[in-house]
Amino acid sequence: MDISLKNVEYRYQNNTPFERLAISDVSINIESGQYLAIIGHTGSGKSTVLQHLNALLKPTKGTVWIGNREIRAGRKEKNLKEVRQKVGIVFQFPEHQLFEETVEKDICFGPQNFGVSEEEAKRRAKEAIKQVGLHEEILSKSPFDLSGGQMRRVAIAGVLAMEPECIVLDEPTAGLDPRGRKEIMDLFYRLHRENHVATVLVTHSMEDAARYADEIVIMHKGRVQKKGTPYEIFSVPEDLLELGLDVPEVVRFQLKLEKAFNVKFGKICLTAEELTDAVADYLRGGTPK
């Protein structure tokens, strides 16, 4: 299932004195099986874009295609259940998606709402809770009696249990401990690789954008500023700095080394492993490649 935004504009509180233009003229294509990262300064419109991907927000101008369903500005949209089932969103603040008395009920809510039997939903809840690194006992607790990172994990488990065709992640690692961050990002990547789940990741971690995405979109002041592969995007650090962004730490370190040694390693390395090899080679040979 492909999702595409065509010339989308969104104004919060449209036609009121509080109206606020959040995004304009945004065109983005997400092909089935793609891993897209969206990066950008605070307030650049990333979360607003994401909420169009399952029609939580409807454009005030332009069109959104979710599979073969068209969502157009100025039209009443009914029966969005199918869309919500296909596209699962993990929100920026997990509290916004937790509401049931127990963690188990919370995770089961999505699947059951979409017609999965109670038994199957419970089975999925059990599996999902383990996938996000929590113990089964947590299923019987109230989601509001959890720590911030535990809530985040439960919110993620809820989306996993829906088994959506497209997973949309709004800063999913904020609040996770460093090991959890890595484990959960690896989990999403596995789902993407093995089950061809289309994945859209909004992140402030340039490292994650570089490591996992095949394509990166940079948002700036509500517009799409630039698109490219991680390699293309992170090869031009000046552009990123100008937009208030940064390069991944490994690129930053490479640039510092190149400056100190007054050499160029030839290409930008996006992982620590690549850079280690480049540096070791250089130090051994002494000649830049």
Next chain:
Amino acid sequence: MGKPLVVLDNVSYQYDSQEDFALKNVSMKVYEGEWLAIVGHNGSGKSTLAKLLNGLQFPTEGSISINGITLSEDTVWDVRRQVGMVFQNPDNQFVGTTVQDDVAFGLENNGVPAKVMGERVVDALSRVNMESFLDQEPHHLSGGQKQRVAIAGVLALRPSIIILDEATSMLDPRGREEVIETIMKLQQEESITVISITHDLEEAARANRILVLNKGEIYREGTPEEIFQMDEELVRLGLDIPFPVKMSKQLSEKGVVLSKYYLTEEELVAELWTSHSKM
């Protein structure tokens, strides 16, 4: 090191609905003017500790004193005047209907005169680059903007102790750097004490001291150098090794001789340059 400003004596805490203790026998001191980072896996008790320090809840066992005052229901208001806290979720913190009212709220409570208040509100909001959002409703902001406003709320109060509970987790990398710099400047110039709960190891590496919590107990306490020497042990605790240390390790494994594992990129670059450039 300054005098001990915060002293915890054998503090334990149990939530009513839970069987396990969220904190167990925690004894520690925080010294005046220091930047203490608290790290630990999800659910290790960090936010529980923060809420105890601010008197939002009281120890099940043990006692806490802040600047010589023992925390209790009678003293909690005196203590809160000195302790400013930024919560993990900014939405839980907002009380005003506009950004400026929200930041002013705490000042009003502390009896700051109206004229001074207006200046302080704008000053605090400009420190976090939110001065152009004065009349916006706090709940109608982006995630990072909410965090900035929450931080401004505490800066405006000018407390002697600032507790940050993952207060910059949703800021873009440069925004995070700017906000941390702003608070570090205050810490140094006005000798404010900062307790920062964080999963950002780069930030923790810049603290004076790091406290590692594990399953509700203090696992270790030390300088960043000491803590990050724990290496793979950190990964077992749900943490990780900072990038420069990881890079140092990988380079050593590839046969690049280094005298130690470095905590900052600058030091690592410097050693590579001095010991290898003339090869």
